Amino acid sequence: MSTYQHVTFSWDDAKAASLDPVDRLVYRSNILGDDQRITNTGGGNTSSKLIETDPISGEEVEVLWVKGSGGDLRTSKRANFSSLYQSRMIELQRVYAARPDKGLKNPGEDAMVAMQAHTTFNLNPRPSSIDTPLHSFLPGKHIDHMHPNAVIAVAASARCEELTQEIFGGAMAYVPWMRPGFELGLAMQEISEKQPDVKAIMMGQHGFISWDDDEKACYTRTLDLIEQAAAFIEERYEAKGGDAAAFGGQKFETLPEADRHATLAAILPWLRGQVSQQKRLIGTVQDDAKILRFVNSADAPRLAELGTSCPDHFLRTKIKPLYVDWNPQTEDLDALKTKLTDGLAQYRLDYAAYYQACRHDNSPAMRDANPTVVLIPGIGMIAWGKSKSESRVTAEFYNCAVEVMRGAEAIDTYIALPQQEAFDIEYWLLEEAKLKRMPAEQELARQVIIVVGAGSGIGKETALRLVKDGAHVVCVDLNLAAAEATAKEITDQYGQGIGVAGSGISGCGPAIGLAANVTDRASIRAMLDQVALAYGGFDHICVTAGIFVPADTTGHIPDDKWALTFGINVTGGYLVADEAAKSWRAQGLRGNLVLTTSANAAVAKKGSLAYDTSKAAANHLVRELAIELSPLVRVNGVAPATVVKGSAMFPRDRVIGSLAKYDIAYTDDEETESLVTKLAQFYADRTLTKSPITPADQAEAYFLLVSERLSKTTGQIVTVDGGLHEAFLR
Known part of the structure; x- marks a missing residue:
């Protein structure tokens, strides 16, 4: 096609010509993955059959370079691609044919994935994926397998085969749903042999695959087919009334933004506690026009109950979301919480019933039965994952599912993957083995830690220390620019993670910067509400904010400076604790509060009267709060001696x-x-x-106190003073 309205043509001839053949495959993959209308995060794969020199024989051989297991097309590098002897991959067909247990869902099918390792070229360590036979057995030198919303909408339609012919004519063949693997590769090979002019295949309930002997032509064909499907859908969508009639038309009104955010801030910590009963989860909120169009619609309950269609989608979003039948115009916050409580209970029962109905004798144990997607009319969508990055991808995938539903309903009737097929993907033994091979989670993974005073000094060093062990860090400071600078330093080093940045109201990554004044309760509450909107809640708080006001020229502390010193060093810690306690109790997850005191709290000396007495009060505040907040929250203090460098x-x-x-x-x-x-x-x-004594020395103490390493310690002051004997316990 000469012009594209539904995809972006990004091929640059000069760029491509400057690359070697493998890097051109990487380039093609990156530009395909960069357009989420073409494929979703982590979805799809690409390949090229290239001539390489055998490292032993020195002869030229054909090598299949194909995106390996895991990874994301948009960000893939050369190291993300497997390299396999093409001739040996073809020889595996003979091995497969001889197996008595061959065939879909039989042990022989899965065993062939391990056999692919025997075809590895040049000791490439990247494991090949289950989709590798599709790329090997099709005739094209260059192959794209994509998951575009427009094509999946056709694939998830009740009349998929007829619509494929109607939209693409003879340019695209059709294969009904088959789980990716050897048998599907053989089925596609048979189609290509019987229809040699066809260079694309619609994969029922899944996506499509296309190929060519020229890589640019392959890329262009991929875009052309997606454009064709999207244009067909949009024409019929508009003919049916467009957005006004989407999903059966609007049933509920969207709440004003301020009301949406206030409702979410009030409900999210509690909801996070409910869905984190097995392991803590991090949330992503989305309340943009597209998701609200869906959750507010008449058909949302029906479509949500059907679940998703594409395997890539429901591996993140589970078999279905939790749709909450709440009327934002006539029901209040208490009603929402009641309906969420009932909905969560029913969801868990439904998930257990799904597992029991579909399980096999060798199925892995049932996984967490809580939803990863929650849909609320008038409010939007809340997605959950083990990290901010994962919850953003979960949100992205359900957005894709919504677009698929929109397209399928515009041209036909949307159908989801049958539950047994969905279960066999979700609980696939190969998928389970992949999960078990993943490295152990970091010590502070799944946890959100607020560091107050993170703009400089000990607070900044603490924020930088905590993120090293997997924490999500909220950098808070009176100076917003300083807080944001610390957060940026973290995200510059660790990245924003994958997924849709900026979707809805929480497009943040592993760190965000916020402002708060610890002497102002309303300011603290506003900050905690922003944390709820960004991550769903929080786990621990480290208060490192403090002030030292020297005496004036007469040696006295003015009354206002005395009050300011106590306001920040004592009252500030109390106000943070008192407001945070509301969220901790709603959430119901154990947490930690760490306050900053000082070695000066135990050492009387001239010239720092207000500071020293305020820190003595802070020491006792730690002990009092440890009692007040027990057993849910442990409260401890860190007492530095004089930290000069970096303070x-x-x-x-x-x-x-x-x-x-x-x-x-x-x-x-x-x-x-x-x-x-x-x-x-x-x-x-x-x-x-x-x-x-450095800020890094103090940061290590904060890390210990928010971790589980001192899980039975509360009401204590940990001194980091280099051994100041004047401060020894008396």
């Missing part, structure tokens, strides 16, 4: 004042770094370890 509490003028106070030699034009080093070493020399 926002030691600007140049305070450093110079301290050097003068202790008669430490310096010059007015000396570099700040040099001044800080001198003062830090002075303080270090007063300790038993003689080592300067």
